[in-house]
Amino acid sequence: xxxxxxxxxxxxxxxxRDSTGLIINLAAPLLLTLAVAFALGGLGSSSGDxxxxxxxxxxxxxDSGQYGAELVQFLTPSxxxxxxxxxxxxxKDLLAVAVTSDEAGARQQVDDSKAAAVVIIPAGFSDSxxxxxxxxxxxxxxxxxxxxxxxxxxxxSIAESVVQGIINQMVAGTVAxxxxxxxxxxxxRLPVAQAAQQAPSIVQPxxxxxxxxxxxxxxxxxxxxxxxxxxxxxxTYMAPSMAVLYLMFAMSQAARTILQExxxxxxxxxxxxxTSRSAVLGGKLLGAYADGLLLMVVLILGGKLLxxxxxxxxxxxxxxxxxxxxxxxxxxxxxxxxARSSAQANQVGWxxxxxxxALAGNFVPRTSFPAWMQQIGYIxxxxxxxxxxxxxxxxxxxxxxxxxxxxxxxMAVLLFVVSSFIFRRRFA
Amino acid sequence: MNAILxxxxxxxNYGDLQAVKGIxxxxxxxxxxxxxxxxxxxxxxxxxxxxxLLAPTSGDATIGGYSITRNPMQVRRLIGVVPxxxxxxxxxxxxxxLFFWGRMYGMNEKQLSHRVDEVLEQIGLVDKSKxxxxxxxxxxxRRLNIGVGLLHGPQIIFMDEPTVGIDPQSRRNILDxxxxxxxxxxxxxxxTHYMEEAAELSNRVGIIDHGQMIAxxxxxxxxxxxGQHETLRLHLNDETCGEPLAQALLNVPGVVQASxxxxxxxxxxxxxxxxxxPAITQANALNIKIHSVEMQEPNLEAxxxxxxxxxxxx
Numbered sequence: 001x002x003x004x005x006x007x008x009x010x011x012x013x014x015x016x017r018d019s020t021g022l023i024i025n026l027a028a029p030l031l032l033t034l035a036v037a038f039a040l041g042g043l044g045s046s047s048g049d050x051x052x053x054x055x056x057x058x059x060x061x062x063d064s065g066q067y068g069a070e071l072v073q074f075l076t077p078s079x080x081x082x083x084x085x086x087x088x089x090x091x092k093d094l095l096a097v098a099v100t101s102d103e104a105g106a107r108q109q110v111d112d113s114k115a116a117a118v119v120i121i122p123a124g125f126s127d128s129x130x131x132x133x134x135x136x137x138x139x140x141x142x143x144x145x146x147x148x149x150x151x152x153x154x155x156x157s158i159a160e161s162v163v164q165g166i167i168n169q170m171v172a173g174t175v176a177x178x179x180x181x182x183x184x185x186x187x188x189r190l191p192v193a194q195a196a197q198q199a200p201s202i203v204q205p206x207x208x209x210x211x212x213x214x215x216x217x218x219x220x221x222x223x224x225x226x227x228x229x230x231x232x233x234x235x236t237y238m239a240p241s242m243a244v245l246y247l248m249f250a251m252s253q254a255a256r257t258i259l260q261e262x263x264x265x266x267x268x269x270x271x272x273x274x275t276s277r278s279a280v281l282g283g284k285l286l287g288a289y290a291d292g293l294l295l296m297v298v299l300i301l302g303g304k305l306l307x308x309x310x311x312x313x314x315x316x317x318x319x320x321x322x323x324x325x326x327x328x329x330x331x332x333x334x335x336x337x338x339a340r341s342s343a344q345a346n347q348v349g350w351x352x353x354x355x356x357x358a359l360a361g362n363f364v365p366r367t368s369f370p371a372w373m374q375q376i377g378y379i380x381x382x383x384x385x386x387x388x389x390x391x392x393x394x395x396x397x398x399x400x401x402x403x404x405x406x407x408x409x410x411m412a413v414l415l416f417v418v419s420s421f422i423f424r425r426r427f428a
Numbered sequence: 429m430n431a432i433l434x435x436x437x438x439x440x441n442y443g444d445l446q447a448v449k450g451i452x453x454x455x456x457x458x459x460x461x462x463x464x465x466x467x468x469x470x471x472x473x474x475x476x477x478x479x480x481l482l483a484p485t486s487g488d489a490t491i492g493g494y495s496i497t498r499n500p501m502q503v504r505r506l507i508g509v510v511p512x513x514x515x516x517x518x519x520x521x522x523x524x525x526l527f528f529w530g531r532m533y534g535m536n537e538k539q540l541s542h543r544v545d546e547v548l549e550q551i552g553l554v555d556k557s558k559x560x561x562x563x564x565x566x567x568x569x570r571r572l573n574i575g576v577g578l579l580h581g582p583q584i585i586f587m588d589e590p591t592v593g594i595d596p597q598s599r600r601n602i603l604d605x606x607x608x609x610x611x612x613x614x615x616x617x618x619x620t621h622y623m624e625e626a627a628e629l630s631n632r633v634g635i636i637d638h639g640q641m642i643a644x645x646x647x648x649x650x651x652x653x654x655g656q657h658e659t660l661r662l663h664l665n666d667e668t669c670g671e672p673l674a675q676a677l678l679n680v681p682g683v684v685q686a687s688x689x690x691x692x693x694x695x696x697x698x699x700x701x702x703x704x705x706p707a708i709t710q711a712n713a714l715n716i717k718i719h720s721v722e723m724q725e726p727n728l729e730a731x732x733x734x735x736x737x738x739x740x741x742x
Contacts, residue, residue: 265515
């Protein structure tokens with residue numbers, strides 16, 4: 001065991017002293033996260049301090065009723081509105097809304113990326129919230145359209161979320177109001193003839209204070225974006241994705257040092273010391289594994305500090321990371337075991353890791369891939385890493401992630417056994 | 429004297445290639461034994477088997493009474509290996525390298541710390557011990573490479589062509605270091621293709637060629653195999669002229685053997701002085717320019733030429 005730790009510690013020291021390698025393995029994934037997230041959807045994160053402010057949004061109101069006007073008012077709150085409803089300050093900070101009557105012109109501005117989205121309120125919107133007759137029988141579904149810029153998916157999704165939230169409040173208030181009116185009529189305190197006149201004054205306060213499910217739907221036209229609440233957060237996706245990608249490359253590199261040591265003559269020198277082949281291989285494995293863990297700890301903490309991406313509960317995140325690094329190390333060892341030289345292992349490593357990145361969706365979510373391709377992706381630790389870190393980020397617990405941990409550990413054991421067998425034969 | 433190392437019909441095949449074809453020899457405690465032979469003769473393969481890095485195809489060897497095939501761990505504790513390449517970690521300091529390799533031999537920290545200081549003193553690297561090895565000169569790296577082999581106090585040290593590719597001064601230092609070690613009682617197995625090194629260092633020499641031990645004994649015993657023949661070495665301007673000149677010289681009276689190698693023709697003669705003039709005449713007749721001439725007393729080069737019909741490669 002002493003020799004195993006000796007070899008592992010030597011490899012850790014080697015990694016820490018390789019300043020170029022450290023920069024590549026630690027800074028590059030963080031920078032790439034930033035660059036890809038910026039390129040695909042603008043910068044953003046699950047927090048409010050991500051630099052997302054004054055998102056340019058246009059509103060076209062074809063509705064002549066009260067609720068269309070109120071929706072516009074919510075989106076463009078005045079100082080008095082904010083005094084009355086302080087929560088509206090967030091919308092004012094987040095969105096820079098301009099009202100226009102030219103729908104075609106507004107769509108063109110989105111197409112030209114001059115605006116992130118245009119919210120189109122259809123004629124009859126107010127009627128769908130609260131029919132003029134004051135009853136639910138004539139209520140029809142209204143379609144508010146959010147037309148978004150596909151190059152600004154994150155921003156468009158945020159605009160969509162805000163509109164959705166406001167509409168939900170309106171609809172919920174309407175439902176509550178209708179129930180209240182129905183009860184007043186039934187109890188005889190509100191004559192049926194006056195119900196239509198009194199309804200708005202009863203419903204309006206409720207509209208502004210309640211939340212419920214949607215009766216008014218959004219017609220969402222943002223290519224490639226998800227429908228998850230809060231929109232697609234590229235930083236939240238890219239931070240674990242890049243960490244996993246670089247882990248795979250780093251583990252290929254670490255495992256390759258076995259072949260480099262063979263070429264340098266230090267591996268044969270170890271093998272003529274009174275140290276067993278298993279201990280030498282174990283030391284190299286442990287060193288690579290420790291390098292991988294160190295890398296993931298730094299990248300996870302870096303993701304938290306720089307992008308405010310939180311990897312959820314500590315225990316499942318730690319257990320999953322231990323399993324993920326084991327699987328990544330095992331893949332690296334397998335690449336080195338089958339290669340005849342360090343240069344060949346390097347080529348094999350690149351091919352495997354780039355293929356894994358493509359299959360696992362390291363750059364583009366694999367949910368957009370064909371089903372069969374999504375299944376093939378599970379051969380890679382990358383797919384498990386991206387998917388499971390995604391779940392952890394969204395609050396999953398150990399119960400949801402243990403199957404992934406078990407599969408990665410099984411993958412690691414299988415590859416370790418195969419690699420060890422090959423190495424022992426080669427160095428026998 | 430007791431033999432610390434004995435080999436018995438040691439063989440190593442790589443597929444159809446027979447790299448070592450049944451070598452048997454013994455090394456006595458406290459002697460320097462050289463394996464002399466050209467590149468590809470099987471020297472490194474032999475040392476690799478003796479150091480338990482390679483398993484022999486057949487045959488066996490014992491070191492300190494332990495079999496290299498049955499007791500490799502015990503054998504590894506008794507031997508120190510100085511490989512041909514610089515097998516060190518460039519980003520670690522000299523001291524860190526010694527600590528690393530000492531731990532690989534299971535030395536405890538207190539014992540190791542003391543021993544590292546001793547070895548650094550012995551190889552003259554105390555002042556540079558904290559500098560990264562990548563900042564060392566080639567000669568310093570060679571010395572540290574030897575130091576690693578000595579660290580655990582082996583009973584016999586294997587040195588595989590330790591002077592390949594280094595400057596004359598470093599080479600001199602290494603040869604002196606080997607002699608110093610031997611004076612302190614260390615048994616040395618030294619491989620080389622430099623006849624002069626084997627001649628200077630060795631108590632006994634084993635001449636190896638094409639995987640076979642073709643002669644073994646003291647330098648005096650080996651030289652007697654070729655009688656009183658001297659060596660005449662003709663250095664040519666043109667490499668391609670060596671073979672025709674060697675063939676022509678075989679017809680000159682007094683020439684026993686002639687062989688060409690690179691820009692040289694190595695000729696074994698009864699008397700170098702008497703053969704020089706007719707040899708130059710032959711060269712002139714073939715319009716071959718001779719750059720310089722060396723005359724040597726009977727030596728290991730002549731032995732190799734005598735036994736193989738070929739010159740040792742420099």
